[in-house]
Amino acid sequence: MAKVTLFPQACKGMEDCGICALVCPQHLFTSSGEMNEAGYVPTRLTEPEECTGCQSCMLSCPDMAIVVVKEKGEEAS
Amino acid sequence: MKAAVRLKPGTHFIEGNLALAEGAIAAGCRFMAGYPITPASEIPNRLSQLLPTVGGVFLQTEDEIAAICSAIGASWAGLKAMTATSGPGVSLMQENIGLAASTETPLVIVDVMRFGPSTGVPSVGLAGDVVQVARGSHGDYQIIALCPESPQEMYDHMIRAFNLAERFRCPVFVLPDGFIGHMREQVVIPPDQEIELAQRKIAPAGTTPLERQDFLDPEVAPMPVFGRGRQAHVTSSCHNGQGMRNLTDPEVMHAFATMPIEKILRHRDQIVEVAADYAPGDVVIVAYGTVARSARAAAQAARAQGLAVGTLCLKTLWPFADQEVAAAAQQARAVLVLENNTGQMLPYIKAEAAAHCPVQFLGPRLLGQIHEPNAVLTRVKEMMS
Amino acid sequence: MSLAEHPLRKYTRPHVKKTTTCPGCGNGIVAQAILWAIDELNREEGLSMDDFVFVSGIGCSAWIPSPLFAADTLHTTHGRPIAFATGVKLGLPRQKVLVASGDGDLAAIGGNHLIHAARRNIDLTVVMVNNGIYGMTGGQTAPTTPRGLNTITSPYGTMEPEFNVAAMVAAAGAPYVARWTTYHPRQLKRAIKKGIQKQGFSFIEAISQCPVQYGRVSKLGRATAILEHFRDHSLKLAKAREMSEEELAGKITVGEFCDRQAPELASQWSELRARLGKEQG
Structure with a gap:
C-alpha cells in the first residue's frame, strides 16, 4: 500500500505535461477536469488503492506536485 | 620550492x-x-x-x-x-x-x-x-x-x-x-x-535574504558571503534589494541599474584623489600615470625659468575628478592635457574645464613614448605667447 | 494540501511557490533528482543545504537552483558557472559546490571551462541538462543537436555531428562521469548523489526534454513523446561498447563513463598551505 498526495496547485496538467500518466505502471492517472489557479487542468488518481508505491510519478513530476509514501502493512489514515 | x-x-x-x-x-x-x-x-x-x-x-x-x-x-x-x-x-x-x-x-x-x-x-x-x-x-x-x-x-x-x-x-x-x-x-x-585595512561588512547570521537588504543600498549593504548559512541569492539578472530576480517591475529595473552607481558617486569625496600643485593664473598641466612624471618635470623646468606653470595629477581616474578639474580650470590661464594615448580622457576633462579657460591636448611626439619634458615646456610657452 | 507538505520543500525557498519552467520540462525532474540526492545525504551523512553553494549560468536550466533552492545560490553569466564555482570552491573548500546548467551554457560557450575543470580535477559536481537545443532563445541549433535535425538556425538540417559531452569530460580527466535521461530519475538521483560524494570533479549529463522547442523542431511533440523516445533509444554503456558506430546511430548511451580516484585540486591546496606552515585565514 502507498499513500499518494497530489498538489493540484503546482500541477501543470495532463494535457500540457502528463508525465505521471506515462510513467505510472498501473495507469492510474487521468485528468481531473478542473482548472487550477494557473490555468492548468491537473491530474488525479483514478484508483488510489491500486498504487503500488513505486514512486515513479513522484520522481518524474517536474513540478513537485506528487508525493508517494510507501506504507507497510496498514492502510493510510 | x-x-x-x-x-x-x-x-x-x-x-x-x-x-x-x-x-x-x-x-x-x-x-x-x-x-x-x-x-x-x-x-x-x-x-x-x-x-x-x-x-x-x-x-x-x-x-x-x-x-x-x-x-x-x-x-x-x-x-x-x-x-x-x-x-x-x-x-x-x-x-x-x-x-x-x-x-x-x-x-x-x-x-x-x-x-x-x-x-x-x-x-x-x-x-x-x-x-x-x-x-x-x-x-x-x-x-x-x-x-x-x-x-x-x-x-x-x-x-x-x-x-x-x-x-x-x-x-x-x-x-x-x-x-x-x-x-x-x-x-x-x-x-x-x-597599514590600515578595511574589511567588508557581512550580513548577519541566521537570517534569510527576504529579511535583509543585501543589495542596492546607497550606503553599501552588508555582504551575504557564502558558506555561513545565509541562503544568499546572487544573480546577474535584474534584482531587488533582497537580491531576488525581478524582470517586470520598472522601479526595480531603475534601482538595479542606478543604485550601484549612486552608491559610489555619493561617496566620491572619499574616493577621488588628485595631486594639485598650481596657483591662480598658472597654465595647469593635467596628467595621470606615467605622464604625470613628465608634467611635473616640465612644470619644474618652467618655474625655474620664472613661468607660471602648475600641475594637476589625477590619482583616481574613476569616478572622474570633475570638481577638481573644474576648480583648477577656474583659476587657470589655460589647461594643457597630457595623455599617453590619442586623448581618451580629454572629452571628460574638456567637459569640466573648457567653460573656464582654453584647453589644449598634447600627446607624446610618438605614441607609446613618454612626453619629453622639453616638448611639454615648448608647448606651454606657445600657449603663453 | 499546502505545498510545504512536500518533503523536498524544506530544501526550497518558501517564497518560491512556482517553478518557472514550461509544462513537461525536464528541468523540474533534474531539480528534484538533485534535491532527492541531497535528502538522502541529509539522512545518511547529515548534510544540509547550508553545506552547499549552487552555481548556474544562463539558460532555462540555469534557473534550477536560482531562486528555488534554499541555499547560497550564484547565478552568473553565460558559459561561466564552472569558472565562478572554481573560485567559490577554492575559497570555501569545505562547502559542496554544485553547478547546474545547460548544454549550450556548459558545452558550447563554456566548453573550455568544462574541459579545464575536469583536467584540474577540482571538487565540483556539475549537472548538465542536455536538451539538444537552445530553448530559452527559441529553438536554435546547439552543439548537442542530433545531425540532420531542422532547427530554427539549421532550417536545412544540421550538418554538424552532435557533441558527446560525457565522453569528452571523461577524456579530459574527470574522475566521475555519468549520463542518464529524465526517463531515468532514480539513476539520475544516484549519479548526482555519487557525484556529490566523490572528492573530485564529477559530471552528470542529464538528457532532458524541451517539449516546447525541441518537441517542435524534432516533431516529437509533447514531453511524454520525448520521454518515450528516451525510453526506447537508451542503451547501457556496457552494451554500447560492443556495438559498431552504425548500430549506435540514434541511440543514447547511458551509464557511468568512469568512476576512479585522482588527486583533487582544492585539497592539494590545503596540503600545500599546511606544508608551508599556515592554514587558510
Whole structure:
C-alpha cells in the first residue's frame, strides 16, 4: 500500500505535461477536469488503492506536485 | 620550492609589478586568478610564490574570463580576491566586470596597460584602457580606478584599492601602464601594523535574504558571503534589494541599474584623489600615470625659468575628478592635457574645464613614448605667447 | 494540501511557490533528482543545504537552483558557472559546490571551462541538462543537436555531428562521469548523489526534454513523446561498447563513463598551505 498526495496547485496538467500518466505502471492517472489557479487542468488518481508505491510519478513530476509514501502493512489514515 | 618570503619593511629598489604584488599581500589579498600576459606577468609570478605562504590560493586559469569569474567566486567565498592582466585580458573580462559591479562584488583588477589596439606592442606601455575599464561592459555601471605613477604608488594603490573594494563592494581597477609595471625605483614598505585595512561588512547570521537588504543600498549593504548559512541569492539578472530576480517591475529595473552607481558617486569625496600643485593664473598641466612624471618635470623646468606653470595629477581616474578639474580650470590661464594615448580622457576633462579657460591636448611626439619634458615646456610657452 | 507538505520543500525557498519552467520540462525532474540526492545525504551523512553553494549560468536550466533552492545560490553569466564555482570552491573548500546548467551554457560557450575543470580535477559536481537545443532563445541549433535535425538556425538540417559531452569530460580527466535521461530519475538521483560524494570533479549529463522547442523542431511533440523516445533509444554503456558506430546511430548511451580516484585540486591546496606552515585565514 502507498499513500499518494497530489498538489493540484503546482500541477501543470495532463494535457500540457502528463508525465505521471506515462510513467505510472498501473495507469492510474487521468485528468481531473478542473482548472487550477494557473490555468492548468491537473491530474488525479483514478484508483488510489491500486498504487503500488513505486514512486515513479513522484520522481518524474517536474513540478513537485506528487508525493508517494510507501506504507507497510496498514492502510493510510 | 621552499616557502617564499615577503619583502621586509624598509627601503627597496624594486620593479613596479613586484611592488604591486607585495602591496596585494599586505592589503590582505588571499586569492588571485590570472592568465599570463605581458606586461603584467610578474604579478602572477610573484603572487603564486607568496599566496600559499599566507593561507591564500593562486589559480592560473584557462583564460582571462575564467580568471575574473573565479576571482568573483572567491570574493563571494569571503576572500579578498584579485586578478591582473593587460588590455587584451580586460577586453575578455568585460562582461563579468559588469557582473561584479551589478552583484556588488568586492574585487581588485590590475590592468598593466600596453600599446594597442589588438595585439599591438605588448612590451610598450600606453594608457590605452582608461575608458574601456569604465565603459567597456554593457549597460550603465560605475567602477573605481586608481592610476599609479611610480613603483611606490603600485604598492600604496593596491592597499587603497582593496580597502575601497571592501568599503564600497565594487570592482576597483589599478591602472599602471607597462612603463610603471617594469620601472625599478625606490619603494618603502611599511610594517604591517602601520597599514590600515578595511574589511567588508557581512550580513548577519541566521537570517534569510527576504529579511535583509543585501543589495542596492546607497550606503553599501552588508555582504551575504557564502558558506555561513545565509541562503544568499546572487544573480546577474535584474534584482531587488533582497537580491531576488525581478524582470517586470520598472522601479526595480531603475534601482538595479542606478543604485550601484549612486552608491559610489555619493561617496566620491572619499574616493577621488588628485595631486594639485598650481596657483591662480598658472597654465595647469593635467596628467595621470606615467605622464604625470613628465608634467611635473616640465612644470619644474618652467618655474625655474620664472613661468607660471602648475600641475594637476589625477590619482583616481574613476569616478572622474570633475570638481577638481573644474576648480583648477577656474583659476587657470589655460589647461594643457597630457595623455599617453590619442586623448581618451580629454572629452571628460574638456567637459569640466573648457567653460573656464582654453584647453589644449598634447600627446607624446610618438605614441607609446613618454612626453619629453622639453616638448611639454615648448608647448606651454606657445600657449603663453 | 499546502505545498510545504512536500518533503523536498524544506530544501526550497518558501517564497518560491512556482517553478518557472514550461509544462513537461525536464528541468523540474533534474531539480528534484538533485534535491532527492541531497535528502538522502541529509539522512545518511547529515548534510544540509547550508553545506552547499549552487552555481548556474544562463539558460532555462540555469534557473534550477536560482531562486528555488534554499541555499547560497550564484547565478552568473553565460558559459561561466564552472569558472565562478572554481573560485567559490577554492575559497570555501569545505562547502559542496554544485553547478547546474545547460548544454549550450556548459558545452558550447563554456566548453573550455568544462574541459579545464575536469583536467584540474577540482571538487565540483556539475549537472548538465542536455536538451539538444537552445530553448530559452527559441529553438536554435546547439552543439548537442542530433545531425540532420531542422532547427530554427539549421532550417536545412544540421550538418554538424552532435557533441558527446560525457565522453569528452571523461577524456579530459574527470574522475566521475555519468549520463542518464529524465526517463531515468532514480539513476539520475544516484549519479548526482555519487557525484556529490566523490572528492573530485564529477559530471552528470542529464538528457532532458524541451517539449516546447525541441518537441517542435524534432516533431516529437509533447514531453511524454520525448520521454518515450528516451525510453526506447537508451542503451547501457556496457552494451554500447560492443556495438559498431552504425548500430549506435540514434541511440543514447547511458551509464557511468568512469568512476576512479585522482588527486583533487582544492585539497592539494590545503596540503600545500599546511606544508608551508599556515592554514587558510
